[in-house]
Amino acid sequence: MAVQSKNNAEFKKSAWRFFLISTGFAVVLVGVSIVFHSTLNFRLGRYEDALFLGLAWGVFSVSQWRLLRLSQKTVKLLPEDQVDANNATLRYIFNRISAYVQDNLAFNNKSNVDFSAASDKHTIALSKAIGVLNTQITHLTETLTQHNGDIDQEFHLFDDVATQTAQTITQYLTLSADIDNALRERITQIATSLDDLKSKLNTLNRKQHEALPSVDNTQNLREIEDIVYLHLSIDNAIDEQLKVISYDTHQSALMLLDLMRHLSDDAESIVKYISNANEKNISKMESDMENSVKFIISIEKFIQNIQEIPDKLRADIAAIQSASGVIDSLAHLVDSIKEISFQTDILAVNAAIQAAHAGEAGLGFKIVADEVRKLAVNSNNAAEMIESGLEKARHTIQDGLKFKFLDEIMLQMNGASQVMIYVQQLQDSQEDMQQYYKTLFAVINQNNTKLAHDISEVLGNIQYEDVVRQRVERIQEVMVMRNDLLRQFAAQLTSDGSAEEIIMQLNNTLNDYLSGESHHNNSLQAKDDEDALPKFELF
Amino acid sequence: MAKLTAGLKPDLIITDINMPNMGGIEFIKKARALPGFRFLPILTLTTESQQGRRDEGKQAGATGWLVKPVGGADLLKVIKQVLPGA
Numbered sequence: 001m002a003v004q005s006k007n008n009a010e011f012k013k014s015a016w017r018f019f020l021i022s023t024g025f026a027v028v029l030v031g032v033s034i035v036f037h038s039t040l041n042f043r044l045g046r047y048e049d050a051l052f053l054g055l056a057w058g059v060f061s062v063s064q065w066r067l068l069r070l071s072q073k074t075v076k077l078l079p080e081d082q083v084d085a086n087n088a089t090l091r092y093i094f095n096r097i098s099a100y101v102q103d104n105l106a107f108n109n110k111s112n113v114d115f116s117a118a119s120d121k122h123t124i125a126l127s128k129a130i131g132v133l134n135t136q137i138t139h140l141t142e143t144l145t146q147h148n149g150d151i152d153q154e155f156h157l158f159d160d161v162a163t164q165t166a167q168t169i170t171q172y173l174t175l176s177a178d179i180d181n182a183l184r185e186r187i188t189q190i191a192t193s194l195d196d197l198k199s200k201l202n203t204l205n206r207k208q209h210e211a212l213p214s215v216d217n218t219q220n221l222r223e224i225e226d227i228v229y230l231h232l233s234i235d236n237a238i239d240e241q242l243k244v245i246s247y248d249t250h251q252s253a254l255m256l257l258d259l260m261r262h263l264s265d266d267a268e269s270i271v272k273y274i275s276n277a278n279e280k281n282i283s284k285m286e287s288d289m290e291n292s293v294k295f296i297i298s299i300e301k302f303i304q305n306i307q308e309i310p311d312k313l314r315a316d317i318a319a320i321q322s323a324s325g326v327i328d329s330l331a332h333l334v335d336s337i338k339e340i341s342f343q344t345d346i347l348a349v350n351a352a353i354q355a356a357h358a359g360e361a362g363l364g365f366k367i368v369a370d371e372v373r374k375l376a377v378n379s380n381n382a383a384e385m386i387e388s389g390l391e392k393a394r395h396t397i398q399d400g401l402k403f404k405f406l407d408e409i410m411l412q413m414n415g416a417s418q419v420m421i422y423v424q425q426l427q428d429s430q431e432d433m434q435q436y437y438k439t440l441f442a443v444i445n446q447n448n449t450k451l452a453h454d455i456s457e458v459l460g461n462i463q464y465e466d467v468v469r470q471r472v473e474r475i476q477e478v479m480v481m482r483n484d485l486l487r488q489f490a491a492q493l494t495s496d497g498s499a500e501e502i503i504m505q506l507n508n509t510l511n512d513y514l515s516g517e518s519h520h521n522n523s524l525q526a527k528d529d530e531d532a533l534p535k536f537e538l539f
Numbered sequence: 540m541a542k543l544t545a546g547l548k549p550d551l552i553i554t555d556i557n558m559p560n561m562g563g564i565e566f567i568k569k570a571r572a573l574p575g576f577r578f579l580p581i582l583t584l585t586t587e588s589q590q591g592r593r594d595e596g597k598q599a600g601a602t603g604w605l606v607k608p609v610g611g612a613d614l615l616k617v618i619k620q621v622l623p624g625a
Binding site: 461462470533 | 601604
């Protein structure tokens with residue numbers, strides 16, 4: 001039961017709020033309309049209508065007074081914020097009506113007849129609505145003043161009255177809509193008249209402009225449109241070329257990557273080959289080198305020996321010559337001895353002859369002579385023996401030297417044979433090395449050829465940089481020229497003069513750019529274009 | 540160009556078209572006018588591909604027109620065509 005009572009209280013509060021809002025709206029609207037139309041009819045000289053409206057105004061005033069009293073009794077049921085909202089709504093409605101009134105007044109100044117007809121229609125409808133509203137308000141007032149404490153019953157009645165009031169307001173709003181439509185029609189007419197006024201003002205303005213030269217805004221707008229269009233065209237052209245540049249750069253990068261991979265593979269194979277060759281041959285080469293060093297040392301010694309031979313020979317020859325000299329000098333002594341012996345012999349013979357001549361006296365002398373002669377013979381024999389000995393000594397020296405030389409020669413011959421073997425081994429080793437390096441160089445040369453080929457292909461692809469550079473430079477040029485022209489145009493907007501020259505230059509800039517770009521192959525089109533010009537052409 | 544006038548006698552000339560100081564077309568015309576350069580192969584290596592520019596090169600006396608980028612193998616192939624003994 002408590003819950004039901006609370007719901008009833010909320011319902012009553014809502015219903016009362018609705019009633020106050022709708023009624024307040026209607027009262028204000030109707031009151032203002034009545035005052036307005038009554039005043040208007042009075043001014044138009046339609047006194048009967050004005051009297052009727054005056055009576056209606058009286059009824060309205062009474063009902064409004066009653067309603068005010070009622071509100072004073074019940075306003076405490078409304079929260080303050082709701083009151084503020086209602087006031088705001090009322091202010092809004094008042095403003096709307098004021099606007100309508102102003103519109104009507106404006107229109108009536110132009111055509112009173114049309115307004116009167118519509119006003120009559122609406123006034124009658126409003127009067128009826130006011131009558132119904134008055135009855136309802138009276139009924140509501142009675143209900144409230146006779147309230148005997150049964151609050152449920154009270155708000156059922158409020159509900160009924162509120163429903164009827166809402167219906168009345170709806171009808172009035174419908175009528176208001178009609179008024180609104182009529183006003184709209186009038187506003188349209190006002191707008192037409194305003195257009196006429198505007199046209200006249202434009203005419204006046206044009207005449208003023210003809211009298212005083214000024215900026216033609218229409219022309220300016222057209223020029224701005226042209227310039228914006230050209231600006232966008234340049235941007236689109238640049239965008240298209242940037243797509244081509246992007247595609248070319250991407251393709252070039254892919255090709256370069258592929259070529260660099262080939263280069264890397266080739267370089268790696270060379271390094272591997274050299275590395276393997278080193279590993280396999282390094283020990284053999286080291287031993288060969290050691291042997292070669294030994295051979296060279298042996299050869300060096302042999303050469304030293306050979307170089308010593310002339311000195312030895314010279315020393316031996318000198319010794320022989322010295323010995324021969326001594327022997328020769330001894331030979332001379334032998335000859336002297338032989339000569340002395342010969343002279344002694346002759347002397348002995350002469351002494352013997354002389355002894356014989358002396359006879360007996362010379363017998364002793366003859367004996368001496370014979371002895372001297374024997375001495376001479378013996379001396380001669382001794383000399384010949386010495387000579388023979390010296391000759392033997394000479395032969396012995398000569399033969400000894402001969403044998404020594406032969407031994408030496410044999411020794412040197414053996415050394416030479418050994419050297420020949422060393423030289424042969426060195427030659428073999430050198431030939432091995434030559435063959436090894438020949439093979440190595442052949443392989444390296446082959447790989448270098450591949451490397452050179454790959455590098456030339458890389459260099460060829462780097463030529464894309466020239467293409468891209470020229471295109472980017474052209475984009476920079478066109479952007480600089482465009483920005484310069486836009487700056488000129490911006491400066492021109494604030495001054496007198498035409499922008500036709502700037503538009504023409506902007507157009508030429510775009511055409512020059514497109515013409516420059518057409519000199520290059522369009523990679524994006526060329527891949528599908530069978531009629532594309534060949535990359536290589538011999539004339 | 541100064542080297543050519545000074546007496547340099549190359550077997551083949553490869554020239555760009557878009558160059559500072561002197562363009563390729565002008566260079567070919569001047570080179571062809573030199574004694575001994577009448578039948579020298581002169582190839583262009585350029586970013587330009589338009590038929591009009593090719594015609595200009597042909598009239599100036601270019602032997603062939605190569606559009607960048609040109610790989611080393613392709614370049615050698617063309618060189619062997621214009622220099623059979625190479």
